[in-house]
Amino acid sequence: MTSPSPRQTLFPPGARIKLVNGRFADVAAGQFYPTSTSLVIQDGKIAAMPGMHGEPDDTPAEFVINLQGKSVIPGLFNTHAHIQIISGMMDKGELRQRQIAKNLSDCLERGITHVRDTLCWDLAQNREIKDKISRGDLAGPRLHQAIHVSPVGGTYAPKRTFMKRTLFSFLGLPLVPYSSPGSGAVVFRKGASPQEVRDAVDRAIFERGAEMIKFCDQPEHFMSYKPGAVVMTWPPLEAAADQARKRGIPTTIHNVTAEGFRQSLRAGVDSLAHLPIDQELTGEDLALFAASHTSIEPTLTVGFYYCWSMIGNPWRDHPEIQRLDGFRDSVYEKVLEESWLPEVRPGYRAQRDGLHQGSMKIYGLIDLSGPFQYFASIQPVGGKNFERIYAAGGRERCACGNDATVSACSQAAIHLEMELFDFSLNRDGNHVFSGADALRTASIQSARALGLDKLYGSIEAGKVADLAVMDGDPFEDFHCVGSPVAALFMDGRLVVDHCGL
Template identity: 25%
Template sequence: MNFDDTGLALTHVTVIDVVGGRSLPDQTVLVADGAITAVGPASQVVIPPGATVHDLRGRYVIPGLTDMHVHSEPGPDDERRLPALYIANGVTMVREMWGRPLLHEWRRRTSAGEMIGPRSIIASPIVDGAPALWSDIPIDAPIISVTTEREARRAVGVAKDGGADFVKVYSRLEPEPYFALLAEAAAQDMTVVGHRCDRVPLRDQLGAGQRSFEHVHGLWPATSTDVERMEAAMARISPRPGFYYADWFKQVNEVEWESVNRYSGASATSLFERMVAEDVAYCPTLVMHAAVDLPEWMRLDDERFAYMAPDVPDMWTFVRGQIFHGGGRSADEEAKRRTLFDHRRAAVAAMDEAGVRLLAGTDAVTPGLFPGFALHEELELLVSAGLTRMRALQTATIEPARFLGREQTCGSVDPGKLADLVVVDADPLADIRNTRRIHAVVAAGRYIGPDERRALLDGVAALTATAPGVEGA
């Protein structure tokens, strides 16, 4: 992405300092060569000759946002759709959780300035056991299924040779391949992240080398009054063929419900303290759980479908019926799901209170989630769970930077950092929903003002409106 060679000056803004946890009013932020060169009081910062000045008095600057759990599933026109939606929503970096070759091409083209898009951290293909949960449906995404220690070690080499930034492990790995993979990844200096493994007690996975865990549904057995019994129930899950993932999901839900009804505050506290001690991060993806647990969350009349591919509403309807709702939920089941969602939020608050490093992620493009937009919903859910507005912002800015080892180059509005910024019209520390009120985005030093941002969104909508098969196209 090409930056403005003449430099930028964002004047009279309030800078949200996510490292110091404070607001800095009436600041000037200088940008040149894709980096922040100065931040200070507007009365003291000297604007270089030739710089493009944007008077932003009354507005607020936050670091560019990071979504730490996305699945960009490239389809027709998606290279013009998904990256633009992220940038228009102030998401300037994403962690892609299912690697595939085209994502590496997108990253190359973005870095070369050939397309607008976020910086990306890209996973390996999913590494799962056998049968792999997504192996019996037609999807254009690579899966590595391993059943032996040798295969697990080889999977790490495949990931590294393919240019992956980290190894993504999935739910059905057996203990021996799982631990062999972690040992090989450590030897090859590869980070491992992903799901908890059904067959390995969660406490045994902490400290074994996996650096982050995703979603809240694997948490509950380890927080119960009878950890050993509930972990054994988790290990007995055996997906049946036909649609492995859907059957697995139903069985996980059953273990979830029993575990939650045996919840132990002492077990949870012990688990979260272990996470802190082992410096393990957690990416709860509450917005994904909202889409799964709360029937009203997924609305097929949402105006944001204007930015999605034409076949998305039908796909969402299918997934909601066959996976989320398992062919239909009774009133009792709906009540259980709402209770589970309340427990998920409470667990996230407890993790935050214990000092667990939380990472904001969405699981977009899970049905019910709109890429880019969903991260703002995740921030709102984190605040509703009990995080302060500053902590919520940190989970999408400085905490991802620290987790990725990039805190010296991104994650905050400081001199020397990459110029990835979001200008909003109102204070996000007064109301986290104000992160949605985007005035402008600075992506790799390029200023995308209101008109260009609107044009990005309009261009994505035009892709949908003119897609083959759309009435009037």
């Protein structure tokens, strides 16, 4: 597990730290800066990059660190994850806390300095974790909290019936009253006026501390995935997106329908999470996306977890499901070993075995196979939509999120998401996804999706000194992106050091 590096304490406030003999990545250009470039850190930011234009480097510094010729990339992002929702894990005590601590520590070990939590029903849980990280009691990245704004009865704002509260509590997810400042969901009544919707957005921002506003277009209920959930229709979506924009807060939407895709683009939602899986997008849809500024987080790892050639899956014999089965079989055990504590892995293996039989029941009572049947079209329909979105401008606007830990991996497993980009796009003789694309996706494009690109996401003077040091060339090999790092600077502090810097 990551522990603070002793070098953290060696840099007094205001000291200038010069990094030399490194290959610094210019993510926008898709290449390294000239080898003569060094980098000066002061007060947590990149103060200068002398030698970038071949000029002599005589910049004074109190400390000089030799990077041993290694590659240096900006700190990476996971733009779509969940800290508390751990699929397949019922434990609410010490084991759960150890798993969460491992997940966050592993993020630093893989160069991930930002994780956005896109849904937490009890904000006290994540606030405690953020406090521990800020105090140094827990190793982890920066956490950014999205607040869900929804009509009551929506997919992720269910009516708080006794059965719902009991089920959520059983899963370790307290369903806090929506009126409480501690709830991660702010609701408004069905048929609410535009002003009521705007007021809900303001409560999310000023009362709950939203760093992003999240919506949902899914017409099915959470857990059961049966129809009947209240959806975010056009009038409230337009009002909510506009209000967030006026407040300077970015927006995202859980998007699984083609109609939701269209409405979100027209409303100017900043990022789309997931992919439309109900039908293929039209040429007009793709033109609408191309003309927008909207980012997309395809979260291909969701398909990795939910698409199986299981009994009861109407897409069971589709060639894309068969192809995914082959890929998953080759990496599934490795993903489990990387992501989960030994005590947790058997649960995921049991899930896999149950899915092959067409069901998944907790303690033989609660059937959770519904989402696996509902999301079965992610690969055959969503995958095709992803290819077309990528070609219509998504290459420059994809962000990196993996829906951890709803999917069977941790927040640190963005390397699997990049492997799934390769699996989905580099096929049939095409090679449209490169190492440079992977690096941009997980850095500057993700920073832009979160509205953080002025300070993070690239190596430039004036930006925060989040720097991942690694062996290998990320421009040549996309597998480098999200792989274990040799060292990591965060806010200019050396927080991981496996190479004796």
